[in-house]
Amino acid sequence: SLPKKVTIIEVGPRDGLQNEKNEVPTEVKLDFIGKLQKAGVKEMELTSFVSPKWVPQMKDAKDIVNSTPKVGRQFVLTPNEKGIELAKQAGAKSFAVFVGVSNTFNKKNINKTTEESMIGLKPLVELLVSEDHFVRACISTAFYCPYEGLIDPNKTIELCRQFVSWGVNELSVADTIGMANPKESYVLFERLKREFPETLITAHFHDTRKMGLANIFAALQAGVDRYDSSAGGLGGCPFAPGATGNVATEDVVNMLHQMDIETDINLDLLIEAVDSVAPFVSRPIETGMYKLVKSK
Numbered sequence: 001s002l003p004k005k006v007t008i009i010e011v012g013p014r015d016g017l018q019n020e021k022n023e024v025p026t027e028v029k030l031d032f033i034g035k036l037q038k039a040g041v042k043e044m045e046l047t048s049f050v051s052p053k054w055v056p057q058m059k060d061a062k063d064i065v066n067s068t069p070k071v072g073r074q075f076v077l078t079p080n081e082k083g084i085e086l087a088k089q090a091g092a093k094s095f096a097v098f099v100g101v102s103n104t105f106n107k108k109n110i111n112k113t114t115e116e117s118m119i120g121l122k123p124l125v126e127l128l129v130s131e132d133h134f135v136r137a138c139i140s141t142a143f144y145c146p147y148e149g150l151i152d153p154n155k156t157i158e159l160c161r162q163f164v165s166w167g168v169n170e171l172s173v174a175d176t177i178g179m180a181n182p183k184e185s186y187v188l189f190e191r192l193k194r195e196f197p198e199t200l201i202t203a204h205f206h207d208t209r210k211m212g213l214a215n216i217f218a219a220l221q222a223g224v225d226r227y228d229s230s231a232g233g234l235g236g237c238p239f240a241p242g243a244t245g246n247v248a249t250e251d252v253v254n255m256l257h258q259m260d261i262e263t264d265i266n267l268d269l270l271i272e273a274v275d276s277v278a279p280f281v282s283r284p285i286e287t288g289m290y291k292l293v294k295s296k
Ligand code: HMG
Pocket: 015, 018, 048, 049, 050, 051, 052, 054, 055, 077, 079, 080, 082, 083, 084, 086, 098, 109, 110, 111, 138, 139, 140, 141, 174, 175, 176, 177, 204, 206, 236, 237, 238, 239
C-alpha cells in the first residue's frame, strides 16, 4: 500500500540555484528560503560549502546558514574536510555528502575517482556520525551517467552499503540527468528499501524527460516516503551536461494531495515562494501547477 504521508526535502535553494546563470542575491535566496519555511517545508538543502571557483552561486553559504531561522532539518552539502569545517563554523548540524556511482562523473564533479572519494569520506562521515550530526549520503548517477551511460544497479547498491556501514542516517539516491524510467525506479527503490530497512531512503529525480512524477509514483509503490524536489522545477548539476531541473515541488505536492497523501505543505504559499525567486532566475518557470495558478 502507498504511504499516507510523505516528507518533501526541498532542494531549490541548493540544487535549484547552483547552476543558475544569473547571480541571485543573498537576500533573495533568504527570502525564498523563508517563504518555503512558511509554506510548511520541514527539511531543506540550504546551500553547499564547495569551492567558489567550481560553483560560484554557492559562495554565500556562510551567510545563508547564519541568517536562516533554525526550523526543521537544514542540510548543507559538503564535499570534503574543508567544506565540513566551514559548515560547522557556520553552525550547520545536518550534512549531505555526495558521490557519483560513475567514476567519470565523480571526477568531473569533485575531481576524484569514486574510490578516492569514498576513502576520503569514510573518516569524515564516521566522525560526523559519532558527533551525532545527521548525515545524508547523496548518490549521484545511480541509474545513468552522462558520460558512462547505463549504471549497473549492483554498483549503486554497493556504494549505498558502504555508507550504511559507516552509519549514515539517510541515502538520497539520484537520477542525476533525468533518464530513469518508472520501471527502473521501482526496481531500484524496492531493492533499496529491502536491503537497508533501518536507513531513510529518499528519491531524487531530475525531470529532463518529464518522467519525474511517474518515477515518484513508481517509488511510492516501493514504499519510498521521502522525495527531494525543487520549487519552480529549478536545478541541475553544472557537471552533468544535458540535465535539467529537479522535479517541481508544486507538482509533486499537488499529485500527492490529489492522491490523499499528506505533505504538510501549503500549495498557495509554495507558489508565493516560487514567485519570490522567479524574477531573479534566467529561465521561465514552466511547471504544471505554477502555470495553472498564474493563468487564473
Ligand atoms: P579541487 O580543485 O580538486 O580542490 O576541487 P583542492 O582540494 O585541490 O583545492 C583547490 C582550492 O579549492 C583551494 O583553494 C581550496 O582551499 C579550495 P586555493 O588554495 O586554490 O585558493 N577548496 C574549497 N573552498 C571552499 N569550500 C570547500 C573547498 N575545498 C577546497 N569545500 C572540490 C575539489 C571538491 C573542492 C571541487 O571539485 C568542488 O567544489 N566541487 C563541487 C561540485 C558541486 O558542488 N557539484 C554540485 C553538487 S552535487 C549535485 O548537484 C548532485 C546532487 O544534486 C544529486 C544528483 O542530482 O545527482 C546532489
